[in-house]
Amino acid sequence: MSLPIGAPAPTFSLPAVEGTASLDQLTDKNAVVVAFSCNHCPYVMAWEGRMNDIARDYADKGVAMVAINANNEATHPADSYDKMVERANEKGFVFAYARDESQEVAKAYAAERTPEFYVLDGDRKVAYHGSLDDNTEPELATTAFLRDALDAVLEGKTPATTETAAVGCTIKWKK
């Protein structure tokens, strides 16, 4: 069962490609996007350029994005920390990219897929949960769920759409 809209966001502090990604270090931000992501999934590959665009476009509006990779690297070596560093550098990620080795953060958010997005408002409550937009092909996307949610939150409003289905690969849990 997913984290309900309006629920307080679980805090975290995780090793990231650069330093540490901690929700408690983002108290000055107007909103935070927590994105469960990874390296190996083709859905992430299809959307990660748009993730980077959003992180860049909203940085000046006081929005931070943290992508969290919780996948089991034993079964998916492409999702190891070292591979994350390579990917972030290759793609020029402007968002934090953190490793959830214990998978505890993914479990706390009840995340199931990559990519899967949570928008946290200024009180760090969940304001939106789901997909970035409605198509892996950027030219076919008609509704920008994540941007719309951020715009609403920055205006102090409730997003018109608060939940959509996250479409992507399942998180690869340890057994």
Add this chain to the structure above:
Amino acid sequence: MPENLPVTYLFNEDCPSHEAGQELLSAAAKAAGISLDVTVVEVVDDDQARELNFHGSPTYILAGEDPFPPPEGVAVMAQACRVYARSDSRMGPLPSLEDLATALTTAHTRTQGATA
């Protein structure tokens, strides 16, 4: 009269692209003007994935050959979405319509040549 092209469509329910992948196959066949005999196989565990050399869902086997060889090092396991490096330089969960139609045409030509 040309025979239908045999296609094995391998998928795993864990990956959400399998329905769109079948629709894409039909659209690509129509675009290429080729009739298909499609066998749909659900890959349910890693043993079956290894047996079928399954590199993620969906996988198209056209007349016995995989037209989109995966990069080296890609895991062979049931619960995986396949990565398609497309000719438009994008990466995604499905090939482009054009890439799949071209692959169908190539496989069809190969099989027709073999049976001529």
